[in-house]
Amino acid sequence: MEQSIYRSHILVCGGTGCVSSGCKQAQDALKEELAKHDLTSEIKIVETGCHGFCEKGPIMIMYPEGVFYCELTPEDMPELVEEHILKGRTVERLLYTEPNTKKNIPSYEEIDFYKKQQRLVLANCGHMDPESIEEYIANGGYEAIGKALTEMTPQEVIEEVKEAGLRGRGGGGFPTGLKWQFAAAAESDKKYVICNADEGDPGAFMDRSLLEGDPHRIIEGMMIGAYATGADEGYVYVRAEYPLAIERLQKALDDAREYGLLGENIFGTDFNFDLHIKAGAGAFVCGEETALMNSIEGKRGMPRPRPPFPAEKGLWGKPSNINNVESYANVPNIIRDGAKAYKAIGTEGSKGTKVFALTGKINNTGLAEVPMGITMKEIIYDIGGGISDGNKFKAVQIGGPSGGCLPEELLDLPVDYDSLTEVGAMMGSGGLVVMDDSTCMVDVARFFLNFTQSESCGKCTPCREGTKRMLEILNRITSGEGKDGDIEMLERLAENIKSTSLCGLGQTAPNPVLSTLKYFRHEYEAHIYDETCPAGACQDMLKGYVIDEDACIGCTACARVCPVDAIEGSVKEPHTIDLDKCISCGACVSKCKFDAISQA
């Protein structure tokens, strides 16, 4: 029997974010409900990759109408099927409500979160079944590699990528075409291409979402890279903490092999290529290319000095080309639509789009793809929906542990590789952590240094010992025992570690400390000289809370939430806090509606 078309497709987000908010349960309930109404043959359920709007999961988009429903529960399904599918009425209460206007928005294209985005790399994510090679092909997939193999020479492919101005999306921003040129120039009987999917930055998840949502795009990008550089074998190095990404990539590889898109004589040419997955144990240092190759070879993930660069002597001593997931994901578009179309987007030195992972104290947590050169303000306020709980913006941390914190004065900064480096941050993989005024910047620096310190492989002394000394100083400062000279010592250590470490991990580890010292030095000084934490975040420095008698109306809300019974007082009378008992947890402050409680 010929397979019939469906009158409606329901796209259910199956990204890791939505899985954790319960999309599986919602999907099961939906299936059950459709079966109950005998609609299974008319309505198709498609599980997609991440839509990017993780804050509002589970998410479903109903086609042909294109109505976007969010924050769904299994209990919503009977109503959704009855109203939307049977009667053709939109269920208002399940629509997205814009935080600023309080309006319900039925079509996702109209939601502010999506309106300012330009989804090229993420075009398929959330809009197709990542486990279906047919859907990828329907959306123009494998057209680029077909074109490259049958109409272009390897050198023409490299020229096109150079012309497009693509720079490495993993962080450093090295020109991809130039990297390919080096690998192509190396002479060898065997070459490799490697995809770095060891995404270890706290707060970053774009590589995972791409692998989960559009695995064939990565495969196609790597195939083009292999053809251009003369490789016939490739590895995707992905951390084992990403089981769904590995599963979907494996399915994609199997299907591609079945269709003859991987293997021998692809597209009837003499190009042969196959691809393997290497699951890594998940160490931050393995994102560094020489450490990553050691790990693929089965050795400890430790970097080695460069040169020789991987393009000359890489995996198993053979010339190798390493790019990040997002870099490869950009390649099919460049080849299919041409460099000219690609470089029309972006700024002078940074072309195309960049995917950012928005997290922290922001209304719309999620994944957003924007043209290079957009301002930080647009990302945070227009796409991110502003600061959550009506709090005040304090800083944005960009680039993960290797990046830096930027203050409010820099929000009008157009975001690209060079502008970020100029102000002491970096693109990194594109993690954006938004912080409000309850965040202590010294504590943030301590958090990131603690991360890099424990992820240091230990091979070189500056990184192993230097970051440990820096961390000790930061620990002292945040516990109220900072002393005169600490700031200067931090600066000296930072400069030394940056200039003498073996690999990128150590060379960038001091960045969070340096950028917070640059823009929030007064907070360090307040900790050391005034013995206070201005944000009220460093527990050891707080002396407890006091209640303003004039402002307190005796509502008893604070006393009820105090976990140590430190608050006393009768109803409608001002309350008091026993400072000996108070543990400075701040539970009372967040409950008080009259701003009557402050730090002692």
Add this chain to the structure above:
Amino acid sequence: MKSLEELRKLREKAQKDIQARKTSNKAKVIIGMGTCGIAAGAREILKAVMAEINKRNLDVIVTQTGCIGMCEKEPLLDVQMPGKERITYGNLTKDDVSKIVVEHIVNGKVVEDLAVAKLED
């Protein structure tokens, strides 16, 4: 995969399966499926529409709506061609469906004897 042509053929075939997700500039069939419509046999009409579209390999959006107030003329079916008026057909039987699909959707001619209303959309 032996050639670019093979890929393109495969793509055409695969695109048919996801056509329900592309909405702009396409013919639209809207079926009245309020309680009254369902009671009058709108489900059968919908199935007939789907079968006809499938058979003829057409790229058409099929969607539904609630009761539009002409209950005695149920089952009702609206056809809207891109940029044209929305035409309502009423008192339908399964056999009328193929006529409407062929004449209106394929040939662009309103089936006057079955039409009951014109709606400005």
